[in-house]
Amino acid sequence: MNQPYKFVFALLVVLGLALTACGGGGAERLPQESKSEPAPAQEQKAEPAAPAGDAVAGKKVYDSVCIACHGPDAKGIEGLGKDLTTSEFVAQKSDQELVEFIKVGRTPDDPLNTTGVAMPPKGGNPALTDEDLMNVVAFIRSIHQ
Numbered sequence: 098m099n100q101p102y103k104f105v106f107a108l109l110v111v112l113g114l115a116l117t118a119c120g121g122g123g124a125e126r127l128p129q130e131s132k133s134e135p136a137p138a139q140e141q142k143a144e145p146a147a148p149a150g151d152a153v154a155g156k157k158v159y160d161s162v163c164i165a166c167h168g169p170d171a172k173g174i175e176g177l178g179k180d181l182t183t184s185e186f187v188a189q190k191s192d193q194e195l196v197e198f199i200k201v202g203r204t205p206d207d208p209l210n211t212t213g214v215a216m217p218p219k220g221g222n223p224a225l226t227d228e229d230l231m232n233v234v235a236f237i238r239s240i241h242q
């Protein structure tokens with residue numbers, strides 16, 4: 098190998114080393130803070146789709162209010178409340194009509210009253226909401242024979 102080639106070879110070696118030492122060059126760039134837009138506040142209107150009541154929730158309403166007169170199995174208690182499991186009235190009325198009935202109850206002088214005992218409005222618990230009543234109607238439906 099003569100002089101000029103040796104020189105070029107040496108130059109290439111030096112260059113190669115220099116490049117390797119720089120790790121291929123290019124300073125590492127710090128990742129840019131991504132300025133992500135804050136998610137827009139979600140407009141969620143939690144409106145229940147189906148108006149039909151929830152029998153499981155309705156059992157809780159029944160057990161806290163209606164059970165006192167209609168009994169633990171809704172078979173009625175003599176002198177207090179009627180059997181709801183075999184009630185013709187329950188069978189004939191729509192859910193909405195039953196809700197309306199429970200809201201007002203039935204006085205002893207009501208022509209439909211067969212026991213002479215009053216069913217108080219909302220079973221005597223004015224705190225019950227329309228939803229509670231829809232639920233309790235769903236529960237009564239679920240145990241009606």
Ligand code: HEC
Pocket residue numbers: 158159162163164165166167176177178179180181184185186187195199203209210211212213214215216217219220221233234
């Ligand atoms: C204080 C006692 C009492 C409570 C509490 C009560 N009821 Fe009654 N309920 C009665 C009586 C008494 C009758 C029957 C009146 C009659 O002779 O027609 C009745 C009748 C009914 C009837 C009509 C049955 C039929 O065949 O005519 C339904 C339905 C009914 N109750 C549902 C409910 C529900 C649901 C609740 C709970 C939210 C409830 N009741 C709480 C006393 C009560």
